[in-house]
Amino acid sequence: MNLFHENQHLDLGFFPHIDINLYPLFIAVFEHHSMSQAADILCISQSAASHAIQRLRRQMNDDLFIRSGQKMRPTPFAEQIYPVIKTALLSLQNVLKQQYSFEPSxxxxxxxxxxxxxxxxxxxxxxxxxxxxxxxxxxxxxxxxxxxxxxxxxxxxxxxxxxxxxxxxxxxxxxxxxxDQFMLCTRQPNMDLKRYLASPHIGVSSRRTGVLIEDLYLNKQQLSRQIFLRCQHYSTALQILQQHADAILTIPNSILNHLEVPEHLNIFDLPISLPQMNxxxxxxxxxxxxxxxxxxxxxxxxxxx
The missing domain is CATH 3.40.190.10 (Periplasmic binding protein-like II)
Incomplete structure (x- = not known):
């Protein structure tokens, strides 16, 4: 069996010369010891099955099966390759079944x-x-x-x-x-658009560079803000807010609801209409x-x- 495990390189150029339909026939003849039964299982004529086995014999350079009375007996080489071919066909079948039959389990x-x-x-x-x-x-x-x-x-x-x-x-x-929609957090006691645009902001992004999505929305309205800190996590930004009396954090409401917001931070609706985020x-x-x-x-x- 080592013969079938030595070469792990897949030679794709080899396969156009292979007729995969020959291999289910090989399995059927091997397991039923009969050409006629194999033909019936695969819904082909006995003549077509015989011609296919002849092609596989030439391809494998081996007789594969020898007639003994009413039965087709495998050669030693056929016995050697049978488990390898069946395992390969089962693997292919399992892949294809994911497309056509499925159970949640x-x-x-x-x-x-x-x-x-x-x-x-x-x-x-x-x-x-x-x-x-x-x-x-x-x-x-x-x-x-x-x-x-x-x-x-x-x-x-x-x-x-x-x-x-x-x-x-x-x-x-x-x-x-x-x-989702944006909210804002700050220590400031009240908020309007003028104060929002004039205040220092904390931006949150996992990217090193690039405009934040809220700034894209603001820029479309010819508005801008000053970001004094850009960090990776909203939890970090909330900690910085506690240390900075004027800073503002613009944050998606869904994320805000999953974070622990210190009591002395105020939460406001944005003083400007921005599109919802999906x-x-x-x-x-x-x-x-x-x-x-x-x-x-x-x-x-x-x-x-």
Whole structure:
């Protein structure tokens, strides 16, 4: 058997010369010791089965089966390759079955790419929901990388990405889960637009550079603000607010509700109208016909309905 494990390199140029239909026939003849029964199982004529076995014999350079009375007996080489071929066909069958037949118990794992700040909004609800389905699922929260997310979804390194609605790739599709709005936190006792624009601001982003989404909205109205600190986490920003009497933090309401806000900080509606933000899940369009993916997508939509 070592012969079949020595070479781990996949030679793709080899396969155009291979007729995969010959291998289920090989398995059927091997297991039933009959050409006619194998032909019946595969819904082909006995003549077609005989011609196919002849092609496989030439390909393998071995007789594969020897007639003994009414039965087809495998050669030593056929006995050697049988478990290898059957394992390969079973693996291929399992892959294809994910497209055409699916049971929730087949899920196994759920891998979601998400930013640190969004994780507390998503995962507690996610796990609570799937626990009610009594499914044995391993949950994986993976740090979202917008530069590689399209490739990660296409290769199923992740099942879904959850992020704000934006252009992450031409082949990605998006479903809104939560519509959110900005609020502001500050030690200042009151707030209006003039004070908001004149005050020092804390910006929060996981990116090193780039305009924050709230500034994009402000810029469209020919307005701007001064950011004196840009950090990665809203929890850090709330701590800085306690030390800075005039600073302002603009924060999505859904994230604000999951953080512990010190009592002496005031929360205000924004003194200017900004568009709502849509947070939702992304997936690759090539998976639209995958039953496992469809099941997971529908369950996640139910959680946030």
């Amino acid at each position: 087949m899920v196994g794992s759920l891998k979601i790419a998400v930013h640190d700040e969004i994780e507390p909004i998503i995962f507690p609800k996610l796990i609570q929901h799937f626990q009610t389905l009594n499914l044995d699922i391993q949950f994986l929260s993976i740090k979202l990388n917008r530069k590689t997310v399209e490739a990660d979804l296409a290769t199923q390194q992740i099942d879904f990405a959850i992020d704000l609605e934006q252009d992450l790739g031409a082949k990605l599709q998006f479903q809104t889960l939560v519509s 947070m939702g899940m992304y997936w690759h369009q090539n998976l639209n016909g995958n039953l496992r993916h469809h099941f997971l997508k529908e369950q996640i939509k139910l959680i946030f309905a």
